[in-house]
Amino acid sequence: MSTATLLRTPLHDEHVALGGKMVEFAGWEMPIQYPTGIVAEHRAVRGAAGIFDLSHMGELYLRGQGAGAALDRLVSSDIAGLQVGQARYGLLCNEKGTIVDDVIVYRLEAENYLVVVNASNASKDLAHVRAHLDKGVDLEDASMETALLAVQGPRAAVIMASVTDLEIREATIEALAPFGVIGARVGGARAWIARTGYTGEDGFEVFLPWDRAVGPWSRILAAGGAMGVIPIGLGARDTLRLEARYSLYGNEIDETTDPIEAGLGWTCKLDKEFVGRDAIARAKERGPSRKIAGLVVDGGVARHGHAVMKDRQQVGTVTSGTFGPTVGKNIALAYVPTPLAKLGTDVAVRIRDRDVPARVVKTPFHKRGEAS
């Protein structure tokens, strides 16, 4: 694809000025890394903090009296139980019980919900939501009007507090609960700030009007510079999420995988009605024939699509693999037959015609606050 056809976020010029290496991602021109490199960016997030431009992600607003109930029927997790100012991770599934997308639903106001979806799925999700919507619910695709920054890492709260005025005078950034969301002004711009992320660290996601994103981005970088905050590209976003064992749509999950085998059964509230519920309940009843397992690979880097081998036979497939900078090992996620997903099982990954030894290990590979 030629870069001329790609979408650009409002921070495009900032990335170029910072030396970001721009690549195509889901139809967008995004920085995969800055001159510091993926490993240094990864370490900055684990040790201090980093700032990400996630403006490519999709944002859908559902408003109106029936919005909460409609989302509760669309999303696998307990949306009906969300209080104002709370967010929850969940799945959009189809009637077959396989995964259309993974999303976070934010209850911003009593009848105003924000659903954040993957950029690669945004138009598909919009159609899916629309097809299952009741009358009286207003659906707005605000993807091209909503910029999204993430500030992630142990120093994220201190940095955010220094650039933010919260709408509720008594509230503080430090006191915002995990998966909490609150209205604020960040660097002078109106924003929603949520304590959510995709790195395995403490952190925040900041939703901003498209044309007001540059100010807060610059303010956060300026305020955080002395504390070690640097911009983070998609490369480190992937190594961070993989160490934290977060699923990536298109890798661990897609419309051929069900939540049970993907290890996302915990996101499915099976005692309520939602699209795909019956099929997922049956899958759970049957028990999965395959499961996502965490692997440590000794002597090569496993990559998406590599075969997992046992006794010279292919038994599974790597969904994601990389070198994990914090764990200091080559790590991977892979679908393997359920009996082989047991911790400690020895398998191999076929890398360039060679069977490289690998072992099933506990995930997440990295837990917050643990040094490597």
Place this chain on the structure above:
Amino acid sequence: MSTVPDDLRYSKEHEWVRLAGDTATIGITHFAQDQLGDVVFVELPKQGSTVRQYASLGVVESVKAASDVYAPLSGEVIERNVKVIESPELVNKSPYQDGWLIKVRLADKGELEKLLSPDDYRSHIGETAPSGG
């Protein structure tokens, strides 16, 4: 400042060659390591094996992806850099010195003719020649 030392020869695939008698030390260029990003794994041929000009001699993997390294010259592998296998980041930190990959005993000196001069390699990667040395 040029990132292409004047005392080496180069391949279009971004390998460099340092000659000492009939021994050629081989590595990847600054340009190549910069394109790859952080190198996290290096796979090299065993001592005593032979490599053929333009054929893959091994693999350098960055966080993002695996890339073949092509032999700029044919010959017998007389040494491989054990340090770079243990510490792959040497390829990034010191591509022309500590980050060398293998040493080869040249099979055919005529193959040298096919390599690029520093100036040819500079124009190959779009870098302008250094001014004033």
